[in-house]
Each structure stands twice: as structure tokens, then as C-alpha cells.
Amino acid sequence: MQKHTEKKETFACNIKENAYFCTHLIQPLARNVNVVLKKLYQLVTMEELIKYVQDEFVESKDFPQFGAGDTITVYYEIREGEKTRTQFFRGVVIQVKGTGVTQTFTIRKMSGTIGVERIFPVNLPALQKIEINKKGSVRRKRIYYFRGLTGKKARIKEKRY
Secondary structure: OHHHHHHHHHHHHHHHHOHHHHHHHHHHHHHHHHHHHHHHHHHHHHHHHHHHHHHHHOOOOOOOOOOOOOEEEEEEEEEEOOEEEEEEEEEEEEEEEOOHHHOEEEEEEEEOOEEEEEEEEOOOOOEEEEEEEEOEOOOOOOOHHHHHOOHHHHOOOEOOO
8 A cells, every 4th residue: 555655656746846848748738639629620610511501502492391190292303304294102201301401201102002112302303392181190200110000000090170
């Protein structure tokens, strides 16, 4: 025990005696801390810059608010060579994911006995309009369990206003 405390005391005495030497050890560390802080500041400003560019230059469309369980119809444009036509996809929204520019939603419809799912980015230039056919009453934000349901079990109750 005594040896351990003696070492601490001698170390403290050495630091007091060699204060000039200690400052030379600490100054490079302080420079490194400043470099790290400057990098963090640049990252924050880079995030702000990206957000500014997204807000200014990415065109956002006004679509109605919808969520999981809603039955919606999405009209989107398809280009085949030089011809363009409008096609629609009607189904139940399984999830809405992301925020802002990166927001996407997944729709599931039954085509005969086969389930078809499609993921649409909200800022897809080909999206023309979204119609809400029914507001569904579900308790969850993402209704993946809906994939395993068939027949009458696959029905979603309509919200009452």
C-alpha cells in the first residue's frame, strides 16, 4: 500500500516540477481536439446544406395524408418508348416509411390469388395523383401481418368519423 501512494506523490511532484514539459504534452492534444471540433462543425453545416438543397430544388407534390390500413389508388405515368400512359395501382397501404425527401409507402393488392406489393417513393416524378378510397382502422403503423391473412380475415374495418 505504501509503495502505491508514494508513486502517486512522486508523480504529482514531477508534474509540478516539470510544468513546462507538461504544457508541451498537452498542447498537441488541444490541437487535435480543435481539429475534431472543426470537422464536427463542417459536418453539421454539410447536413444543413443538404437539407437546404433538398428543400429548394427537389419539387414536392401535395398528396393527401394517409397511413397504414388505408385503401388508396395511385396514378402514375409509364413511358414505353415515345408513348406515355397513366396506370393506376389500387391496394391497402402496409407501411409509410421515412420522412421528407426519402419518404416511401408500400401498397399491397390481391391479383387473383397472388398478393402483389409495390413500393412508391413519395417524390417519384412519375406519380400523378393519389386518391384515398377508404380510411382503415388499424392499431399498428406497419401491418406486415396482413400478408398472411386470406379471405374474410384480410378485411380491414373502415374508420368512422
